[in-house]
Amino acid sequence: MKLHIVPARTGLAWVKGGIFVFRRQPLAMAALFFMTMAAMSLASVVPLVGPAIALTLLPSATLAMMVASAEALQGRFPTPAVLLVAFRTGRDRLHHMMQLGALYAAGFLGIIAISSLVDGGQFAQVYLGGAPLTQETAENPDFQAAMWVAMALYLPLSLLFWHAPGLVHWHGVPPVKSLFFSIVACVRNIGAFTVYGLGWMAVFAIGGVLVSLLSGLLAVVGILPPGNVPGTMGSIMVGLAMMMATMFFSSIVLTFRDCFDPPERPDAPPADDALPAPHRTRRRLTPRPCHGAAWCRRLAHGRPPLAGRARRHRHPKPCTAAWWICAATCCATAPGSTPRTALPQATNWKPARAPAWC
Secondary structure, eight states: OOBOOOOTTHHHHHHHHHHHHHHHSHHHHHHHHHHHHHHHHHHHTSTTTHHHHHHHHHHHHHHHHHHHHHHHHTTOOOOGGGGGGGGSSOHHHHHHHHHHHHHHHHHHHHHHHHHHHHHTTHHHHHHTTSSOOOHHHHTOHHHHHHHHHHHHHHHHHHHHTTSHHHHHHHSOOOHHHHHHHHHHHHHHTHHHHHHHHHHHHHHHHHHHHHHHHHHHHHHHHTSSOGGGHHHHHHHHHHHHHHHHHHHHHHTHHHHHHHHBOOOOOTTSOOTTTSOOOOOOOOOOOSOOOOSOHHHHHHHHTTOOOOHHHHHHOOOOSOHHHHHHHHHHHHHHHSTTOOOOTHHHHTTTOOOSSOOTTO
């Protein structure tokens, strides 16, 4: 496994690639993302340990979207079976993915605990679903400070786990080593990831502006009643956010593909069983079959061959010997031709100069 250093412009290519993957299989990718989010939501409903279970499943969900995107890139239809790919690759890989999920849950809950020291746990209650988000809560300075602290701490956590699911699944790297390799790859390619993040921020911003313009235009035209504009705008915004989130998760596998070498296929035949290399023959020293006895008779009598036939008739040097070998052979063996007595007597004949086509 080798780390690749990519230029900063590759980040924009990752953004375009995520959109391209979604365009190839829009319904399949959207359905898989919705099923993944639904499974995590159902797991979070479990009392007490529900949020921790959902956080533990997040690396497996990310891996499922990476595998689905890889299938779409290869022209195959991703099926719902990819959602269980983390649980079907052997006991060792399953244990590694569970350890990775436990590490992620511990790290995220630690960030939430640190943010609770700023506002007394108000942000944690809202984020984990224990309290509703109201306007007064959102305008509270302590709540905003806790939110920014959580975002600042979540950035290195996301870099630690960015490539970790792919490293565990495709390269068989242990969980702790995968975290180290992941953050090293992200730091070494910080320019590409910066452009990548700014590109997705621009995509989400443009999507929000387009939804606002569309809702306002529908209200002005009269298609939507003025009272239904906020509700319709919210519904469109949720659908657009789900679609763009699917594009975002579809692009993660592209970042992994460009930062690391492809994994070695375990089912690939060894070197001894590989197909042999094509046999390289030595250059032919004898002339190729010519175009017929008429061509050779013209050559034997010292007349230049036809231009069109000459371009297709290539003889190895020296030219004089090749001409007469070919002329004698073709004129003696061509169907319907009669050997000429002048051919054996012409062995000492040499042209004044070698033609340009030889």
